[in-house]
Every structure is written in C-alpha cells, then in structure tokens.
Amino acid sequence: MTDPKWKKRLNFTQSNSLHLSNLTMADTGSYSAHMTTETSVTLSSYTLRVFERLPRPRVTVDSIIYEKGTCNATFRCSVEEGGENIIYGWTPVGPGTVVSWVGSFLSDSWSLSDLDWTYTCTVRNPVSNSSSTLILPGQLCAGSKATEGTYCPVKWIFLGKGLLLLVFLGVLGTWHIQTQVLSKPLRSNSD
Known part of the structure; x- marks a missing residue:
C-alpha cells in the first residue's frame, strides 16, 4: 500500500477481494492495484465512482x-x-x-x-x-x-425592469433638458 490515506480504509478479504470503507466524493477517480502472490503479479486499473444519498427534491x-x-x-x-x-x-x-x-x-x-x-x-x-x-x-x-x-414570473421580471429603465431614462432626459435651459443666459429683446 503506497498511499497512507487508505491505510485504515482498505482491507483485503479472504477471497482476495478489496474492501473500501468511509468513502467520500473526493475519493472518486482512477486507481491501479498491483497485487503480488507466490505465483503471479497482477496489475489492474479501476475507476471508483462514489454516490451520495439524495435529499428530498x-x-x-x-x-x-x-x-x-x-x-x-x-x-x-x-x-x-x-x-x-x-x-x-x-x-x-x-x-x-x-x-x-x-x-x-x-x-x-x-x-x-x-x-x-x-x-x-x-x-x-x-x-x-x-x-x-x-x-x-x-x-x-x-x-x-x-x-x-x-x-409567467420571468416575463413579469423583464417587463418590470424594462418599465423601470424607461422611467429612469425619462427622468434623466427631463433633468438634462432643464439643466440646459437654465444654464443658458437670458437675452433681452432690446438687442
């Protein structure tokens, strides 16, 4: 065993099956196992997928x-x-x-x-x-x-935002026109 994180979580059964315990989502991934017996050496690759219990939808x-x-x-x-x-x-x-x-x-x-x-x-x-x-x-x-x-909630949200934008632009336009009119000097008719 080369990875110390598996030391207490991995066991071999009497039939040479691998037993993993306390799995988390972080354990998902690809692994390889190198098993040596008196008569053979076997290298196997595995993909481990971990699933969580689903909460109420x-x-x-x-x-x-x-x-x-x-x-x-x-x-x-x-x-x-x-x-x-x-x-x-x-x-x-x-x-x-x-x-x-x-x-x-x-x-x-x-x-x-x-x-x-x-x-x-x-x-x-x-x-x-x-x-x-x-x-x-x-x-x-x-x-x-x-x-x-x-x-339709989505439609009403967009409609509300659009109306708010129109009101804002109207107020901004009115303010701009008023500031332009007030900033011009008054001319008298005698000129």
Whole structure:
C-alpha cells in the first residue's frame, strides 16, 4: 500500500477481494492495484465512482399560463446535493399512474373542469432515491381562474425592469433638458 490515506480504509478479504470503507466524493477517480502472490503479479486499473444519498427534491413553479379554460404549467425539480448521474421522474397520482423519467421539468395542461391531479417528483441515483411532497397543480391553476391571462414570473421580471429603465431614462432626459435651459443666459429683446 503506497498511499497512507487508505491505510485504515482498505482491507483485503479472504477471497482476495478489496474492501473500501468511509468513502467520500473526493475519493472518486482512477486507481491501479498491483497485487503480488507466490505465483503471479497482477496489475489492474479501476475507476471508483462514489454516490451520495439524495435529499428530498425541491419543486418550484417555472410558469403558469391560463387561457380559454386550460391551465398550462411548468414545474422544475431540483436537488442541491447528490452529485452527478441523477435521474428525475414525475409520477401523477390519479388515473393510470405511471412514473415518467422525463427530466427535471414537467410541463402539462389541465382543463379547469379537471384539476384533481397531483404529482410527485422522484430523483434517483445508483444508491438512493427520494421523492418530493405532493404537487397540486389544481390549486395553482384555480388561483389563476380569477384573472384570465398570462402569469409567467420571468416575463413579469423583464417587463418590470424594462418599465423601470424607461422611467429612469425619462427622468434623466427631463433633468438634462432643464439643466440646459437654465444654464443658458437670458437675452433681452432690446438687442
């Protein structure tokens, strides 16, 4: 054993298998093992991949659009930790429940007369899986029934910034014109 960091974490079993303990994400990488017995010398290369247990995923609303009796919503599922190789899936809880491993986004449409659907987001990697609490699109869409139109947070943020910029430019232009007028000397009509 040449690397001292493995001294207390690496053991060989009776069947000459290698047993590693107390692994961390920092241990991920390529390794080579040189094993010598009375009759042979073997050099093997390995790639070690370490996976973390996944925390409960967080679901956020990306957009909700309500038009002509239909609610279209996009949800985003994410985990703060867990490394790479995370697979995202959405499970509708209702008629014909099937897990759909379609990615971290779920976009769907609901008729306002049929808002009883619920969803969960499930994340998985080779060592664990975890699910979100129930997502109730019906409650979000029902809230948008009062005012027909579009609700999209990203659009409203850009629209607000644009209006703020226009107001700022208007104030700046007015100030510039006033300072130019006030800085010119007055001429009398007798000249």
